[in-house]
Amino acid sequence: MSAWIAAAGQALLIALLAPIVTGVTRAVRARLEGRAGGRIAQPWRDIRKLLRKPPTSPEGAGVFFSAAPVVLMSTSLLIAATVPFVSTAGIAGSADLIVVVGLLLLGTVALALAGLDTGTAFGGMGSSREMTIAALVEPTLLLAVFALSTRVGTTNLGVIVAAGASDPAAVFTPASLLAFAALAIATLAETARIPVDNPSTHLELTMVHEAMILEYSGRDLALVEWASAMRLAILLGLLANLFAPWGVATGTTWTAVVIAAAVLTVKMCGLATLLAAAEVYAAKLRLFRVPELLAGSFAMALLAVLTSYILA
């Protein structure tokens, strides 16, 4: 029973933290650009406000449109509950990396179908672009999984993170270095950040993710925004725990869990700050230059696999 509570608690923690992480990226970015910017908790307020408003469906849109935000949210929650963010023990650390990749993709697919279901030009365009990027990110993700799993001989995330936490020096190998670079680029692409997509643009011809969710409003929009924030938090948390697995609890004692949650918060906010700082200095790539970036991350992931053989 306590394992279930731990998993639910972890999902709740990620759900609560996620808008804060997004708030941090926005605040840091605003400061670096010389703007005052909103408060860190602003995304939370937006979500609260939107949740109270009724959702609207465009004429002609069907059940795929209204189901997508819920599916996106449920996949995010499921990942948040089963990935070892806080503890590697029990259900909270039982996820398989390939399943996580699959669930992330399932969420993307739900939104892409919703974009098409609206029957608008923007929805179709955003959906088409999103699926192009998702199709090319998938190989990178799975190859990086390969590089990470050869070290411990399993794709079970709990085991991978626990192995890293017990022997942090073993994490610091060229294979994980390359895998980290590859996964970082894949994270940018999956969460629609610069240079792949601009999260703050509403210019019709350049947007990807925003075009796809253009028709959402009220509660639906709140769910989509919340789930997207959770996906960012999940991927940042994964990066943090795979490549800097310090402070992750290996049991379920209260003190260890509380410390681990605090460390996780710090790590996620740190990565979010880095991400925002990097975004300030980068420009969005043309859509047709994005495959080049993803080919680069793919090559790095393949090299990560090879170096895990060569430099073992």
Place this chain on the structure above:
Amino acid sequence: MNTLSIALGTSLATALLACLAGLVMPVKWRTRLAGVLLGLSGAAGVLVGALAVTGMVWRAELPTLLPLAGVSLAADPLSGWFLVIIGAVTAAAGVYAIGYAGRTSHGPGSRTAMAVVPLFTAAMLLVPLAASVTTFLLFWELMAVTSLILVMTEHRHHKAVRPAAIWYAAMTQAGFVTVLIGLSWLAAATGTQAFDGIREAAVSIRPFAAGTIFLLCLLGFASKAGAVPLHPWLPRAHAEAPSHVSALMSAAMVKLGVYGVLRLGFDLLGGGLRWWWLAVAALGALSAVYGIVQAVVATDLKRLLAFSTSENIGLILLGVGFAGMLARSGQPAIGAVAMAAALLHTANHAGFKTLLFFGAGSVQRATGTRDLDKLGGLSHRMRVTTALVAAGALAAAALPPGNGFISEWLLLQALLHQTPNAGTMLAIAAPIGVAVVALTAGVGVAAFVKMVGTGFLARPRSDAAAQAAESPPSMLTAMTGAAAVCAVLAVVPAVTAPALARVINSLQISQTPLSEGLLDLRLSGISSHIAPLWIAVGIIAATTAAAVLARVLGKARRRAIAWDCGDGPLTARMEHTATSYAEPLQRVFDNILEPVADVDVTHSVESQYVIASIQYRQQIPDRIENRIYRPLVAAVQKLGAAAKRLAPGVMHRYLAYMLTALIVVLVAGAIR
């Protein structure tokens, strides 16, 4: 006389009855009776397979049935596995045909079509049971001929049917010839044509001869399986055949190509050498990537599904190839996992591809078109079909909680967990294998999102799509059945574990790939595990909970106009079509696809700065077909023209040919 022979007898007898019903019954009752009988025949086929897969030994020699050689049949777990697949697809196709063929006397409901389908399925059921070279070749050829007749069913209605049939006939016969040569050579080298004798004598064949035999048969089997570059018949024949026949071909018949490779390579020749399996894996990798890249840009619904068949066959062959390589490199436990992935994917693919081809048939029946650019909006008028097709697409895209995901997960586990110390070949091949699987998975998702999104959602793009009506109950029943099988395979794949273990054991890899435990899929030799049931329950429970919470706590949903930039109203012409949806990916794979685009700009009469109209045409030809097959066809035609000179119409010349041939044969016999 044991249960298996009774079941097989029932299956064949009902197939014969179905054939008779198709021939003699009046239009009013023809499809109903024949369909029900075909369904029963398929169900009995499943029983035969299930009995064989549980290890029931059965063999039959019918020396009088065929002059000289006789017919010899035997069942083992390997044949059982494929029999279950073929039987299940047949049963579903029988039910589907009732509504699909309707009460018309032409097309799929015609006398020939209804009578030949049972013969085709019976031939398919007999191929895995064949226990001698002649028997195998006989049923193989029977299967090819009957399927050819079925491909031609609608040749009066569509112009594209005839070229499709010619391609299919030529390629399937060429494949038959290579298999014929290979198996005859095998029989000659071992001195017997019974599979039992070959199995014992196979060790004495020289490696060169064994390798050549394997390659020759691989050519034939791969062309039947639709592996690239032997695939050009597949998108044509699958697209032009009636949909229940497409399902039978794609879900059952092409699997027999895989069966041939397994039977010959692992069973008869005893496992062979590592490079054989490298060749199989390379063929698989090529098929997987090329198939899915062509599928994602296809705008014809059934062509998309056909290329996806090439892709899935590629993944299966990749698993088979790696299983062979791993078994030959001292890692039989991991090899068994790869083989389990391949076998499970044959079943999974049969499940979801049956469902998807049935769905495509429903769409074609309701709208009269398969062109995705002209479809759309079906989710409002064909709700059940849309839901079922979406479920099939989920499985085909290898997303959790679909059944395709399970077999891809197994395949990836096998590729990830080979030890690189076992040799350079594996160390290089495994990362490439993972990259291929991952790329196909990613692009596959895009292809199926495109199929569902542009084919079924949003506004209808043509009047035909706007006036579509839901299919009759028999078709929906068949689709629901296929979807239920997919769901079982997705949620509790471990039910197949004992069967898989027996099949893999009969392939001379003595390892159990999946350890016990129904809910948690655990592998032997690898510590990764997943719980497919919990994943499915988790997704469904979380989604339902979120939806219910939102409905209870939040305000009611409202309808509004979509954002039209203030320049509305939006029309279907403003939607993304299937072509435009795939355009970014098509650009990415430009070097592979080499599309031919043509833009015509017509200027206004008054001023050349004002454009009156723009016409854009795009074609994505099959490059492999153009590069390899067109020159080949041209060369054959040239040869044929040249050969005309041998036949001048003079009687003496012909008699002289005969005399020469006779003398050559006699001299050859005398020298030997």
Place this chain on the structure above:
Amino acid sequence: MSAQISSQLLNVACGLFLLTAVGVLWRRQVSALITLLTVQGVALAAIAVILAEQHRSAEAATIAIGVGLLKAVVIPWMLRRVHQQLPDARETRPLVNVSTSLLAAAGLTLLAYSAARPLVALAPTASAKATPVGIAVILIGFFLAATRQRAISQIIGLLLVDNGIAAVAFLATGGVPLIVELGVSVDLALAVLVLQILTSHLHTAFGPTDLDELRELHD
């Protein structure tokens, strides 16, 4: 320094060495290429230093410092000077597009790995195991030189080849004789110098140095 940490550091240095080579193929900006080359020089020097420490050899340490100075300071500085004189800052039209060349780099690394396996089998030490990295960088360097149009990109390709050779020499044998390594490197420095003079003269005479266009001089 414990043996484990030292071999791990060596691995990281090798990883960085390979990563920079891929980075050179990836980026188009010439200034970024020079920065990457500098980092690669540092990684090479680090490899040399770690190996010298492992062998406790003063001579090897001297070589390491010399190589570090040359690869991480002198050659990048000279390249920057060339670059300042040439305003064309980007590799605009590579003969093989960037995505394909990245995949080719991955393929070349696979090739290097399989080709070096018998070599590694001879002496399976931690450093010898890393030789495929050096071979891969040699191949990537040749590939870069063969597929890029700007003269400066080609020089960088040749420098990658040289770095790769040096890395292979260090990793496979534990260090080449000082005189040989210095001789080779000085040769290369001279080559860069000559090319620098040549390109700047060509530039003043004919404008941008696109090698395809230079062919017209020959015809």
